[in-house]
Amino acid sequence: MxxxxxxxxxxxxxxxxxxxxxxxxxxxxxxxxxxxxxxxxxxxxxxxxxxxxxxxxxxxxxxxxxxxxxxxxxxxxxxxxxxxxxxxxxxxxxxxxxxxxxxxxxxxxxxxxxxxxxxxxxxxxxxxxxxxxxxxxxxxxxxxxxxxxxxxxxxxxxxxxxxCLDYKKMGEAMTPLVDLMNKTDKVRIVAKDTDLTFSIKGIGAVKCKGERNIPDGEVYTAPVKDSINGVIHYNVPSIEDGIKFEDVRLVFKDGKIVEATANHTAEANKIFDTDEGARYVGEFSFGLNPYIKKAIGDILFDEKISGSIHFTPGCCYDDAYNGNISAVHWDLVLCQTPECGGGEIWFDDVLIRKDGRFVLPELEGLNPENLI
Incomplete structure (x- = not known):
């Protein structure tokens, strides 16, 4: 020990x-x-x-x-x-x-x-x-x-x-992002082989500041259930049901996963076929922990990578409720730092994050150097 x-x-x-x-x-x-x-x-x-x-x-x-x-x-x-x-x-x-x-x-x-x-x-x-x-x-x-x-x-x-990060300080820095998410309707995620749009209108955003997961450091909401369209290609491996999934690529139409591929495509689709809700999304979240800079093969850490998002098929949370119920809650991570290929997040046609760094002045407190 x-x-x-x-x-x-x-x-x-x-x-x-x-x-x-x-x-x-x-x-x-x-x-x-x-x-x-x-x-x-x-x-x-x-x-x-x-x-x-x-x-x-x-x-x-x-x-x-x-x-x-x-x-x-x-x-x-x-x-x-x-x-x-x-x-x-x-x-x-x-x-x-x-x-x-x-x-x-x-x-x-x-x-x-x-x-x-x-x-x-x-x-x-x-x-x-x-x-x-x-x-x-x-x-x-x-x-x-x-x-x-x-x-x-x-x-x-x-x-x-x-x-043992100062989660109280992080929680205070999250407030402007929560306020912005609560006012946002349309979200667009752009990265390599990724172009996805959806609405978060009326769902509400939640701070994760050391009270539920340790390590912590994310702000999450959920997409309006039937609003998701486009494709997302996750670039962080995920261990689910004892299987290491890589290159998970999902195609959405009106909220539903209509195509899913990965290095273990058949096994991934078995998970998505667990129940009706497994092919819909229950969470959209920003990873914000400044000490987590790369994937280490553990989702409790990987979903908090600074400069990442996770877009989670399966059950939603009550405090960001979009009506999707499932036995599945599969956190899948897209990292948008330059080392991972970069990418952009847009809120209502305004760029808020580029290559993993927040670009709006009111959100710069969430960039890594300001949280350590």
Whole structure:
């Protein structure tokens, strides 16, 4: 386990800033592949805040065995049990560690879809997200360092820079972007093999400033469900259901994905065929974390790349509601920095971001050098 004061600071921030645990509140801590010492730090902080910690420990090797042999009936029974527990929680901290990001890669596709539909959707999308103060994060491991192409020490320094950012300062800098998004109707995204238009009128924008995901740093809304037309070619790889997808290219007509290709086209289309909502989009978001400059193979980091957007097929959030409901929520990332090929974002025919940098004076506070 990493041994320094940064762990204690992170645990304190998760309990007191992200979840704002109050005396008498129940807090569910779900940890998979995480050293018990860090879980203990969280337990101590929950007690210090006057809360009651409930701890559930897991491992993806165990989940893999369940996925290989389980199915709809098991996942419904699991959901029935865990729904009762989740309903009694006021806060939730979810931490994932482990060494192998591809541990679930050989789990049957049908089982993964059934798990999403019959377990993850009712327990997490419908209860945890809507009813609790929650935060999720990854725990740094040597496997994550390797995936990022960094030494263990360099990755740990990167991790704590990203996770212990001054999120309050970032939240203040987000205000002009939120105000602008709330006044915007038409959005156009332009990049290599990408020209996409849609409306965000009336949906509303939401700050992500260290209260839900760690690392954090995004402002999201959702497109009007049937307003999307054009093509988007994502240039950041995505691990979904244990499969590494690259070069995901989606064609939209009146909001619906009518064509989807990737390095694993058949598997991608199975995800989009999970239910009706999986072929519509539930989120449009700007990545803003100044310390995240390139993809490292973990979506909790990659969706926050400074100069990126993600455009997410599947379920929307209640606080940026566009009516799209699905068991799927697949964050797919397009990076528009010069190193990634550049690109432009237009709001109502006004250029607001070029090659990953905001160009309007009121938004320049969100450029990386102004957030560090």
């Amino acid at each position: 990493i041994s320094d004061e940064r762990q204690k600071i992170l645990a304190k921030n998760l309990v007191n800033y992200s979840c704002e645990v109050q005396p008498g509140e129940n807090v569910l801590i779900e940890a998979s592949g995480v050293p018990y010492q860090f879980v203990n730090l969280l337990v101590k902080e929950v007690f210090a805040a006057g809360g009651f910690p409930f701890v559930s420990l897991g491992d993806n090797k165990i989940k893999r065995e369940i996925m290989k042999r389980g199915g709809e009936e098991l996942f419904k029974r699991m959901a029935k049990y865990d729904e009762l527990k989740m309903r009694d929680m006021q806060a939730y901290i979810g931490i994932r560690g482990g060494e192998n990001s591809y541990e679930l890669s050989d789990a049957p596709a049908g089982a993964m879809q059934a798990y999403s539909k019959f377990y993850a959707h009712p327990v997490h999308h419908e209860l945890r997200v809507k009813k609790t103060k929650w935060v999720i994060l990854r725990y740094p491991t040597e496997g994550m360092s390797e995936l990022a192409g960094m030494s263990t020490e360099a990755y740990e320094d990167f991790y704590f820079d990203v996770c």
